[in-house]
Amino acid sequence: MIDRETEIAFNTQVAADTYVMGFKAPEIVAAASPGQFVMIRVGSALEPLLRRPFSIGGTLQGELLLILYKVIGKGTALMAKAEKGDHMAVLGPLGRGFSQPRPGKRPILAAGGIGIAPLLFLAQTLAVSKPLFLAGYRREAEKVPFDTFGLTDENLLIATDDGSLGHHGFVTELLETHIHQAEKASAIVYACGPAPMLKKVAALTISSQTSCQMSLEANMACGLGACQGCAVKSSTPDRITYYLVCKDGPIFPARAIDWETL
Ligand SMILES: Cc1cc2nc3c(=O)[nH]c(=O)nc-3n(C[C@H](O)[C@H](O)[C@H](O)COP(=O)(O)OP(=O)(O)OC[C@H]3O[C@@H](n4cnc5c(N)ncnc54)[C@H](O)[C@@H]3O)c2cc1C
Ligand code: FES
Numbered sequence: 210m211i212d213r214e215t216e217i218a219f220n221t222q223v224a225a226d227t228y229v230m231g232f233k234a235p236e237i238v239a240a241a242s243p244g245q246f247v248m249i250r251v252g253s254a255l256e257p258l259l260r261r262p263f264s265i266g267g268t269l270q271g272e273l274l275l276i277l278y279k280v281i282g283k284g285t286a287l288m289a290k291a292e293k294g295d296h297m298a299v300l301g302p303l304g305r306g307f308s309q310p311r312p313g314k315r316p317i318l319a320a321g322g323i324g325i326a327p328l329l330f331l332a333q334t335l336a337v338s339k340p341l342f343l344a345g346y347r348r349e350a351e352k353v354p355f356d357t358f359g360l361t362d363e364n365l366l367i368a369t370d371d372g373s374l375g376h377h378g379f380v381t382e383l384l385e386t387h388i389h390q391a392e393k394a395s396a397i398v399y400a401c402g403p404a405p406m407l408k409k410v411a412a413l414t415i416s417s418q419t420s421c422q423m424s425l426e427a428n429m430a431c432g433l434g435a436c437q438g439c440a441v442k443s444s445t446p447d448r449i450t451y452y453l454v455c456k457d458g459p460i461f462p463a464r465a466i467d468w469e470t471l
Pocket of ligand 2: 432440
């Protein structure tokens with residue numbers, strides 16, 4: 210795990226309220242695997258005090274660490290103002306990443322909104338198996354360009370809530386169709402997005418006996434397993450009652466989580 214002041218190579222708006230920040234961080238890049246995250250101190254002032262967690266969105270040229278982020282509050286608004294040459298303290302890589310698919314499995318990546326970030330990194334590493342990428346947005350203006358991450362969108366299907374691009378409806382509707390089309394047990398689903406979407410993905414994959422790993426989010430203070438702030442209830446209370454999203458995850462099998470309490 211590395212913790213250091215890291216130079217920003219670029220910080221570019223790529224969609225509505227959405228930016229890609231590239232850090233010059235070859236040591237983190239060398240250690241990173243898809244699904245892991247970093248904790249970023251977004252400013253030098255006391256406020257915001259806590260670091261903010263972000264999935265590793267990808268890597269470029271063996272040295273650039275890419276973060277895809279949406280502006281939602283104080284910390285991310287500060288990030289949006291940062292410029293090339295500025296520095297931020299970056300701690301990572303943290304957490305457990307996705308498991309690679311077994312040979313013969315067809316990966317289906319299902320993203321909701323900014324939940325696309327860790328799946329872009331996964332798609333970079335799965336490029337040879339040509340994963341099917343399903344991305345859901347509220348509207349066309351939120352669509353994230355794949356070329357920023359060195360990816361092509363040849364196997365990409367889009368759903369929008371307002372019908373402005375692709376399928377008119379939820380990304381889980383696309384997922385349901387493709388799970389049913391896949392030969393039994395041939396698909397493996399990787400998902401990240403808002404909790405209601407993940408609940409639906411869990412229900413779909415568990416009922417169809419499709420293997421599924423998903424990236425969970427929780428508000429995090431330490432990112433290291435020390436504060437217990439990111440606990441989620443497990444579905445197996447006889448063995449382990451709570452998982453820490455930062456340390457035991459953020460990637461979990463869909464079956465491991467108690468979705469009633471999320
Ligand atoms: C493991 C992990 C990976 C993440 N990866 C990404 C990523 O790749 N890109 C990205 O844009 N965001 C990601 N997030 C969410 C990101 O950490 C928050 O958006 C960010 O911390 C908000 O900081 P802020 O200071 O702008 O907002 P704040 O001012 O802290 O919060 C503004 C509002 O957002 C809510 N909020 C804050 N954090 C979260 C959260 N984690 N989940 C849901 N609501 C939250 C707050 O409750 C508040 O209502 C990730 C979170 C986790 C735990
Ligand atoms: S964020 Fe502190 S224990 Fe997970």
